[in-house]
Structures are given as C-alpha cells and as structure tokens.
Amino acid sequence: MVYLQQDAFDEIDACMPRERQLESFRLLKGLIDAGYQFKDKDEARSFFTELTSLYKNWNYSAYGSTDFARYRKEIVDLAVKHGYIETPEA
Amino acid sequence: MTAEQPVSRTAKIIGVKESLVLIEVDENTPIMKNELGYICVGNERLKAEVLRVRRHTADMQVFEDTRGVRVGDTVELTGEMLSAVLGPGLLGQVFDGLLNPLHALAGKYGFFLPRGVTVPALDQEKKWHFEPGVAIGDRVSPGGVIGTVPEGVFKHKIMVPFNEPGPVEITWIRGGNLGVEEVIARYKSSKGIERELTMSQRWPVRKPIPEALIRRRYAERLYPAEPITTATRIIDTFFPIAQGGTGCIPGPFGAGKTVLQSLIARYSTVDIVIIVACGERAGEVVETIAEYPETKDPRTGGTLMDRTVIICNTSSMPVAAREASIYTGITLGEYFRQMGFHVLLIADSTSRWAQAMRETSGRMEEIPGEEAFPAYLDSSVKNVYERAGVLRCPDGSTGSLTMIGTVSPAGGNFEEPVTQSTLGTVKTFLGLSADRAYRRFYPAIDPLISWSRYLDQLGAWFTRNLDANWVRDVKSMQELLEQGDGIYQMMQVTGEEGITEEDFIT
Numbered sequence: 001m002v003y004l005q006q007d008a009f010d011e012i013d014a015c016m017p018r019e020r021q022l023e024s025f026r027l028l029k030g031l032i033d034a035g036y037q038f039k040d041k042d043e044a045r046s047f048f049t050e051l052t053s054l055y056k057n058w059n060y061s062a063y064g065s066t067d068f069a070r071y072r073k074e075i076v077d078l079a080v081k082h083g084y085i086e087t088p089e090a
Numbered sequence: 091m092t093a094e095q096p097v098s099r100t101a102k103i104i105g106v107k108e109s110l111v112l113i114e115v116d117e118n119t120p121i122m123k124n125e126l127g128y129i130c131v132g133n134e135r136l137k138a139e140v141l142r143v144r145r146h147t148a149d150m151q152v153f154e155d156t157r158g159v160r161v162g163d164t165v166e167l168t169g170e171m172l173s174a175v176l177g178p179g180l181l182g183q184v185f186d187g188l189l190n191p192l193h194a195l196a197g198k199y200g201f202f203l204p205r206g207v208t209v210p211a212l213d214q215e216k217k218w219h220f221e222p223g224v225a226i227g228d229r230v231s232p233g234g235v236i237g238t239v240p241e242g243v244f245k246h247k248i249m250v251p252f253n254e255p256g257p258v259e260i261t262w263i264r265g266g267n268l269g270v271e272e273v274i275a276r277y278k279s280s281k282g283i284e285r286e287l288t289m290s291q292r293w294p295v296r297k298p299i300p301e302a303l304i305r306r307r308y309a310e311r312l313y314p315a316e317p318i319t320t321a322t323r324i325i326d327t328f329f330p331i332a333q334g335g336t337g338c339i340p341g342p343f344g345a346g347k348t349v350l351q352s353l354i355a356r357y358s359t360v361d362i363v364i365i366v367a368c369g370e371r372a373g374e375v376v377e378t379i380a381e382y383p384e385t386k387d388p389r390t391g392g393t394l395m396d397r398t399v400i401i402c403n404t405s406s407m408p409v410a411a412r413e414a415s416i417y418t419g420i421t422l423g424e425y426f427r428q429m430g431f432h433v434l435l436i437a438d439s440t441s442r443w444a445q446a447m448r449e450t451s452g453r454m455e456e457i458p459g460e461e462a463f464p465a466y467l468d469s470s471v472k473n474v475y476e477r478a479g480v481l482r483c484p485d486g487s488t489g490s491l492t493m494i495g496t497v498s499p500a501g502g503n504f505e506e507p508v509t510q511s512t513l514g515t516v517k518t519f520l521g522l523s524a525d526r527a528y529r530r531f532y533p534a535i536d537p538l539i540s541w542s543r544y545l546d547q548l549g550a551w552f553t554r555n556l557d558a559n560w561v562r563d564v565k566s567m568q569e570l571l572e573q574g575d576g577i578y579q580m581m582q583v584t585g586e587e588g589i590t591e592e593d594f595i596t
Contacts, residue, residue, distance in 0.1 A: 004324045004328075004535075004537060005531055005533075006323060006324075006532060007532065008349050008353060010531050014323075014353060015319070015321040015357045015388065016323055017319070017321060021323055021326055022557065024323070026557070029563055029567065035103070040591070043457070088116050
C-alpha cells in the first residue's frame with residue numbers, strides 16, 4: 001500500500017524520480033522478505049500500522065533531506081526490533 | 091511547402107441525414123475517398139470529408155452543424171485530403187479537432203462561434219528566426235533537416251517534405267526573420283521539378299508520416315527498449331510503459347483517469363505532450379486548458395503548456411470532427427517525432443472517439459458489429475495505436491511517440507468492445523477500479539487486473555540501469571499481492587481467527 005499509493009496533491013509524493021523509486025523498492029523488498037517474530041496478531045498489526053505511518057512520512061519527505069534520512073532510519077530501527085536484518089542491497 | 095494546386099470541382103447535394111450528406115457529381119468528375127470538400131450554404135462554407143464513394147455519388151461527413159443544408163446545395167470538392175498544417179507555432183496552442191486555434195477563433199468571432207469559420211492553424215503574422223543548416227547545392231533526403239527555428243526551449247527543425255520520392259537539391263536558401271508561409275528555400279526534386287519551401291507543410295491526417303520514409307529506407311522503425319519514467323511508482327515499477335509504446339487507462343466515471351493523465355503528462359520523461367480531449371465534457375477540458383498554463387514544468391522551468399498541444403473536441407462539438415481529432419493529434423505527434431523529440435500523446439477518451447465512429451457508421455447504414463459499433467472498430471483501434479513507436483529519423487536522431495488512451499467503459503464494464511479491442515492492441519493496461527477510488531486510493535490502478543508486456547521486453551534496460559534482479563523481484567512482489575488478496579478474501583469469510591499468523595503478516 002505504501003508503495004502502490006501516492007498522494008497526487010503532495011508536491012513531493014506525487015512525483016517520485018526513478019532513483020528514489022529504486023531505493024524505496026529495495027527497502028520494501030527487504031522488509032517484505034524479512035522473517036518477523038511476533039507474540040501474536042495484535043503485535044503484528046501494531047507493527048505494520050506503525051511501519052506504514054513511518055513509510056508514508058518517508059514518502060512525503062524531500063529526497064536527500066534530513067527528514068528523509070531520519071524516517072528511513074526509523075523504519076529500519078523498527079523493523080530490526082522484530083527480526084529484520086538490513087543488507088547492503090537494501 | 092508549396093505543392094501543385096489540386097483541382098477543385100463541384101458536386102450537388104442529393105440527400106441529408108444529420109451530419110452526413112449524399113452528394114452527386116457528373117460522370118466525368120472523379121471523387122476521392124477522404125477528400126475534403128465544402129458545403130456551400132448561403133455565405134457559409136461547411137467543411138466536410140468524403141467517407142464512401144459509389145460511382146457518381148458519395149457520402150460526406152460534415153464537421154459542422156448541418157441545419158439548413160438542402161438538396162441541390164453546391165459542394166466544392168478540393169482534391170485535397172483532410173490535412174494538418176505543420177510548422178512552428180503549434181506548441182502551447184489549443185486547437186479543435188480540425189486544427190483551428192480556439193483562442194484565435196474566439197478572438198476573431200467571440201466565444202459563441204458561428205458556423206463554417208476557420209482560422210489558420212499557424213500564426214500568419216508571427217516572424218520566426220530561420221537559421222539555414224544546408225547550403226546551395228546540398229542534397230537532402232525527404233524528411234531531412236534544412237534549418238532550424240527556435241521555439242521555446244526547443245529547436246524546431248524545418249524539414250524537406252516527407253512525400254518527396256528521393257533526395258532533393260537545394261537551389262536557393264535564405265535565413266532571417268520570416269513568416270511561416272514565406273519562401274525560405276527552393277529545391278530541385280529527384281524528378282527535376284523546381285519547388286519552393288516554406289516553414290510549414292501539410293500532411294493528410296489519416297496517413298502515417300513515416301510510412302513512405304520507412305519504405306524508401308530514409309527512416310527506420312526501432313524496437314522500444316527504454317521505459318518512460320512517469321514518476322508514478324505503480325506504473326514505473328509494476329506496469330511500465332516503453333518510450334514509443336502504447337498503454338490504456340480504462341476506468342469507470344470518477345476513478346481518477348483525468349488526474350492520472352494530468353500527472354503523467356506533467357512528470358513523464360518526454361519532450362512534448364499532446365492531449366487529445368476527445369468527446370469529454372467541456373468543463374473537464376476547460377480545467378485542463380486553465381490548469382496547464384499555470385502548472386510549473388519541472389523539466390523546463392516554464393509552464394507545462396509551453397511544451398503541450400491540446401486538441402479539444404468536447405462532447406458538445408460536432409461528432410464528425412471528434413472522429414478526426416484523434417488523427418490530427420497523432421499527426422502532430424508524428425511530426426514532432428520526425429524532429430527527434432520524445433512525444434507523449436494522451437487520448438481522452440477513445441471510447442467517445444469510437445462512439446463518434448458508431449454514430450457515423452449508423453448513419454451510413456453499415457452492418458453493425460457488437461453493441462452497434464462498426465465491424466471495423468478493432469482495425470480502427472489498431473490503426474490508431476500502431477502509429478506510436480520509436481523512429482530513427484532521416485537526420486540520424488531518434489524520436490518516439492508514446493500513446494496512452496483512456497477508455498470510459500459504461501458502468502465500468504471492461505467486456506465492452508472498445509475496451510476489448512484496446513486490450514488486444516496496447517501493451518500496458520492500467521485498470522482503474524471504482525472500489526479503490528471510493529476507498530481514496532490514488533492512483534486507483536488495480537494491481538490485480540493491470541498488466542504490462544513491457545516488463546520483460548525492457549528487462550535488459552532494467553538490469554543495466556536499476557538492478558540485475560529487478561524483473562524477478564517485481565514479479566515476486568506481484569505474486570505476493572495476489573497471495574495477499576486471496577488471504578483478504580478468505581478473511582472476509584472466516585474472520586481474522588480463521589487464518590494463520592504467517593498469512594496475517596502477508
């Protein structure tokens with residue numbers, strides 16, 4: 001959803017250059033392929049809700065800005081807590 | 091271009107049926123299919139085109155309201171095909187389906203246009219600085235460049251007429267500030283005929299410009315091998331469109347076709363955008379016309395309108411001109427492609443264009459096909475889309491014409507003939523879903539019904555420019571989406587408790 005949807009009325013999210021798409025896709029692929037560990041479905045739901053919010057904020061942040069780097073780090077940190085291992089390709 | 095003057099003849103009207111008139115000529119007067127003529131009604135001259143010829147009679151579709159046309163009225167046949175005037179000054183303009191500049195028409199006649207009025211497509215007063223690129227004695231191939239004119243951020247190439255049979259020899263040429271109809275050069279054709287050249291040339295809209303050039307090996311069709319970047323993630327990643335390729339956007343009313351096409355036009359990696367607003371509501375077209383001159387163009391720093399041409403034939407305008415408008419737009423696209431530009435043509439909507447064909451076909455009493463569309467609907471759709479493509483031009487540059495058509499199937503029914511014919515023609519299908527639009531998903535492209543045949547075709551480009559595993563990864567993501575949808579459907583029946591944690595995470 002965070003990749004398929006775009007905000008047509010947001011100047012940054014409406015237009016995503018190819019290199020940024022590549023970076024976003026690589027991270028998303030890594031996040032999807034990760035083997036997560038959750039106590040129950042509620043924890044999984046809570047994780048994905050938070051992840052979605054962070055990813056949306058990342059989409060809204062200008063490419064290369066401090067916000068861009070910060071949201072990316074927050075996404076990775078959150079995922080790492082549940083078993084995601086960041087690889088150099090991602 | 092100055093060509094031999096076609097012979098004009100006259101005919102008489104012997105029948106009128108809505109926008110279709112039946113004409114009769116005497117025995118010795120030939121009539122040509124797709125020939126242009128003028129119906130003379132008092133002081134008015136109504137433009138019309140020959141659609142069908144039977145011995146000494148012919149059916150003509152009239153591009154204007156036929157109120158008051160009577161049996162016995164005179165028709166002037168021009169001997170010319172329905173043509174577009176091509177030259178500097180097309181960019182930034184809004185035309186009707188027959189290439190009448192609407193702003194100039196409104197300036198001359200007011201907003202309520204009288205019948206039968208025309209204004210030249212290119213500004214006759216404006217001077218353009220022509221800079222010759224060849225010298226006297228040079229031999230230039232058909233479609234070859236003899237000089238350039240600056241037009242906005244582009245260099246508009248002035249080319250030898252595309253229909254010349256062989257290389258021409260330049261016998262005289264001049265530069266400077268000149269009007270579009272002033273003679274800039276003279277040449278001797280391959281048959282030894284002296285001709286004059288201006289900055290503009292006419293081309294019949296129903297005939298592809300590069301057809302003869304390709305046949306005579308002056309131009310070459312290339313296989314589309316690069317994608318256009320639309321800056322819309324779902325398109326660029328999952329359903330790419332090749333530069334010089336074809337795509338369609340079918341979607342029900344309110345699914346966001348117009349917003350999507352507007353963003354594609356704005357952000358795509360193309361030089362020139364041509365919008366053919368074909369049979370859409372006037373309000374929607376007005377929005378586009380008002381919005382584009384105000385929209386900042388991320389590529390040039392100017393406005394989007396500076397590199398856009400809008401061909402506009404709304405639902406309230408005569409139906410025959412709507413049918414022609416799409417060919418006019420394509421001809422302009424092909425013309426800019428001949429200069430080595432990358433052109434994007436968006437036709438909104440091809441359903442209304444097909445409806446125009448259906449109306450005319452019905453009046454001609456042709457045998458109807460499915461849903462009363464003409465039996466040749468499928469070949470007409472294919473004829474339109476096959477004019478897209480990548481071309482190596484006579485001057486060695488490479489240009490492309492990418493075509494995206496929106497389709498408005500009634501009730502969102504993708505089984506109707508126009509959608510089905512389009513699906514059998516284009517290589518990218520971006521299906522919009524009313525359900526996703528209702529849930530405020532933008533773009534409302536449904537990844538479960540959409541497809542692109544370019545993902546594999548452009549695989550080498552993706553490997554070279556993005557990632558060695560790009561196509562594989564995208565396909566695995568698509569499989570995951572399908573899997574996710576299956577689980578979602580299951581959850582609708584069993585509830586959350588009925589699925590495993592692993593499926594829940596998916």
